[in-house]
Amino acid sequence: MADTASLRERNATFWAGAAAGWIRHADRQDEVGRPLGAPAMERLAARPAERILDVGCGCGGTTAELAAAVGETGAAVGVDIAEAMVTAARQRFPTDRYPGIQFRLADIETLDVVPGAPFDAAFSRMTLMLLADPVAGCTTIRRSLRPGGRLAATVFRDGSVNPWLSAAMLGAAPHLGPLPPLPVGDEPGPFSFADPARLMRVLTVAGFTAVTITPCDVSLDASEDADAVAEWLIEVGPAGAAYRTAPLAAQASARAGAVRLLDRFREPGVGYRLPAGLWLVTANAAGADNAPAAAPTHHHPQPRQDENR
DSSP states (O other), X not given: OOOHHHHHHHHHHHHXXXXXHHHHTHHXXXXXXXXGTHHHHHHHOOOTTOEEEEETOTTSHHHXXXXXXXXXXXXXXXXXXXXXXXXXXXXXXXXTTSTTEEEEEOOTTTOSSOTXXXXXXXXXXXXXXXXXXXXXXXHHXXXXXXXEEEEEEEEEOOGGGOHHHHHHHHHHGGGSSOOOOOOOTTSSSTTTTXXXXXXXXXXXXXXXXXEEEEEEEEEEEEOSOHHHHHHHHHHTSTTHHHHHHSOHHHHHHHHHHHHHHHGGGEETTTEEEEEEEEEEEEEEEOSSTTOOOOOOOOOOOOOOTTTTO
């Protein structure tokens, strides 16, 4: 497995190349991808006048949702490692329309605290699993919270409960050029927190207390336009950069390959229903910066099959 510095460099390179796809599909990602963060958004329950940190804000949709919840007397600060996405977020959600919203270019792993701290709460949709050094990143989040501040986040569980992720990539890959190296072991990637025990260790070492990790099943419901859905999933995935530089004929073949493997998730006359298995994570910041974490409680009830469908 690569060392942390190499993984950070790989992450920065990947997201610089992936940003164009995320920007192009930002509206679809906000709408169709909302269930990926909805359980954490609902559990966080941001209140008027609170200051909320959004870790891995991407093109800003989740930060805007948090800004609406805290109102003009609160603040929502989104941070992301991809400069192009932060720029897009500022353009999509300007401060004259969203008072209290801010977007910052930052690597959460290398900061001491996020500018604007302390925050009352932190939210993260599908980002913690992508950190090269999740202990460092989560420690920064914890330091950026007021004592007792709360965290709510989501990450993917394992590949077996998220089969459409691999289907889109495997369908497209044979028609494209070289792809980024796939993650190995605990390297950053969609399933790096498949084992909840690892996630528990990371948060505990980072100084969080009252940690809960709960399985949650949601569905991403997309339009019936097979070509558009395939292109969206290719462009926001690991094949996105190779897809955008490929000849048009190769792009068409990649979409067709993805459509074939995604067909089992399509309901004629309805559209695509992509099942996603998540961990919903909640925790509280320790009362002092260097306070040792209390022994965590690992809540692991049965999945809620109807949540966010």
